[in-house]
Amino acid sequence: MNKPLILIADDDATIRLVLEKKLNKDGYNTKSTGSGKQLLNWVENGEGDLVITDVVMEDANGIDLIPIMHKYNQQLPIICMSGLNTIKTAIDANNKGAYEYFPKPFDLDNVSNVVKKALTSEPKNLDTSEKTQSFEDDLPMIGRSAAMQEVYRVLAKVVSTDLTVMVRGESGTGKELVARALHDYSKRKDKPFIAINMAAIPRELIESELFGYEKGAFTGADNSSKGKFEQANGGTLFLDEIGDMPVEAQTRLLRVLQDGCFTSIGGKKIIYTDVRIVTATHRSLSTMINEGLFREDLYYRLNVVPIHMPPLRDRAEDIPLLVNHFLNKYMEEGKDSKAISKEALEKMKEYNWPGNVRELENLIMRINALTPEDEIDLNTIDNHLSKLETVVKISDAVSLGASVEKHLKQYFDSHKNSLPATGLYDRIIREVERPLIIKTLDLVRGNQLKAAELLGINRNTLRKKIIYLDIQLTKTDKDQSL
Numbered sequence: 001m002n003k004p005l006i007l008i009a010d011d012d013a014t015i016r017l018v019l020e021k022k023l024n025k026d027g028y029n030t031k032s033t034g035s036g037k038q039l040l041n042w043v044e045n046g047e048g049d050l051v052i053t054d055v056v057m058e059d060a061n062g063i064d065l066i067p068i069m070h071k072y073n074q075q076l077p078i079i080c081m082s083g084l085n086t087i088k089t090a091i092d093a094n095n096k097g098a099y100e101y102f103p104k105p106f107d108l109d110n111v112s113n114v115v116k117k118a119l120t121s122e123p124k125n126l127d128t129s130e131k132t133q134s135f136e137d138d139l140p141m142i143g144r145s146a147a148m149q150e151v152y153r154v155l156a157k158v159v160s161t162d163l164t165v166m167v168r169g170e171s172g173t174g175k176e177l178v179a180r181a182l183h184d185y186s187k188r189k190d191k192p193f194i195a196i197n198m199a200a201i202p203r204e205l206i207e208s209e210l211f212g213y214e215k216g217a218f219t220g221a222d223n224s225s226k227g228k229f230e231q232a233n234g235g236t237l238f239l240d241e242i243g244d245m246p247v248e249a250q251t252r253l254l255r256v257l258q259d260g261c262f263t264s265i266g267g268k269k270i271i272y273t274d275v276r277i278v279t280a281t282h283r284s285l286s287t288m289i290n291e292g293l294f295r296e297d298l299y300y301r302l303n304v305v306p307i308h309m310p311p312l313r314d315r316a317e318d319i320p321l322l323v324n325h326f327l328n329k330y331m332e333e334g335k336d337s338k339a340i341s342k343e344a345l346e347k348m349k350e351y352n353w354p355g356n357v358r359e360l361e362n363l364i365m366r367i368n369a370l371t372p373e374d375e376i377d378l379n380t381i382d383n384h385l386s387k388l389e390t391v392v393k394i395s396d397a398v399s400l401g402a403s404v405e406k407h408l409k410q411y412f413d414s415h416k417n418s419l420p421a422t423g424l425y426d427r428i429i430r431e432v433e434r435p436l437i438i439k440t441l442d443l444v445r446g447n448q449l450k451a452a453e454l455l456g457i458n459r460n461t462l463r464k465k466i467i468y469l470d471i472q473l474t475k476t477d478k479d480q481s482l
């Protein structure tokens, strides 16, 4: 059998060489060129079983070549590689019919695996009629880090499908932005995008908000009302903070996903709905499943395509791009906009950004408004960041109360209509007291005198508590005890 022939086009001679060497080793024939026109000539002459092409070449754009090559050979698998690395290149390549898209730098083994898969699998359906979109508008998402590349790659694969997507990530990482991009680049883009935040609506209203209600369905329902599911018909429904959805509403949602239809609250008529569902959460749903707070079957229905948004601190190389993006945005809005020094940007890369891109955006907006000079310099950034760090420390302290409250809410909710066992006060206090004493003992290396002093309690009280709370003392703790 003849070896398959792979055509490679890339401006960069080193990349051509490396690819040819690897693919020859893996048993393929290769031919390579730095010219897009040459590549087209070969395909026009009926050559090649697969194409690997760069996007930006001197005489052509690889993505634009895809539909032309497919005119000559409809089944030809085309792999695109790009150093341009924006969400547009990823989606554009996919929409124009690329078999796969690789941001540069790429992993050679990965490329070879995809080549093998493309040559052995069934040809893809290359109908691009409905999907093709031009991208004249601005980029919706900024970032060229490897972590964001992965997000774009997955996004590009699923924009033209109706698959249910679950976006996870810390607060401010861009989860809603992903949901919007999924809608805006899809064939549903001219239909409504409806977002509903489970954490922002009173629990008892969530079902009627989602599914609508009939007149008289409950006290206060003076008129019937359409729910978000019906409003989003033909478009996308974004269920934000899905972890906050009450269990009863989860059951109803599951039924809608299974049947594709529902009835409104108090209504009998069956309403059919065609919506693409995107959900987002910053919570660990697996922990919630273990605690009985989230339905496992619903989770699997929603988590068909997971997208994980990286925290900003893990993609610090994107910070200069983001900062400039926000500064440009203010300028376009007609606001006075500053430049920023290199040192200032470097400093920003070192900060932890607990509030992620939202925090960065707010900071830039504040500094831009408050700085009288034309350039934002290291000193200014230093001042603002050190203030932010103090706020973070205080808000950490505050968040103990907030997390206890959250924990208690989940605990009570999990009992639904029944009450927890009696003795609640002691049980809860014990849960706080025990780690407090253990950590304090750790801090003073087991010295109980110091621990009692630090805690502000009597030595004997501490000793009694150690016994009552069943705290195991380590050897040093015992040595140091009085």
Ligand SMILES: Nc1ncnc2c1ncn2[C@@H]1O[C@H](COP(=O)(O)OP(=O)(O)OP(=O)(O)O)[C@@H](O)[C@H]1O
Pocket: 140, 141, 142, 143, 169, 170, 171, 172, 173, 174, 175, 176, 177, 178, 282, 357, 358, 361
């Ligand atoms: N990659 C990005 N490029 C440009 N802007 C971004 C990016 N990521 C986030 N933003 C901006 O940061 C802000 C927060 O983003 P978004 O609301 O999507 O975050 P989120 O993950 O939904 O946060 P939360 O969990 O708090 O709801 C928005 O103003 C958004 O435009």
Ligand SMILES: [Mg+2]
Pocket: 175, 176, 240, 280
């Ligand atoms: Mg959000």
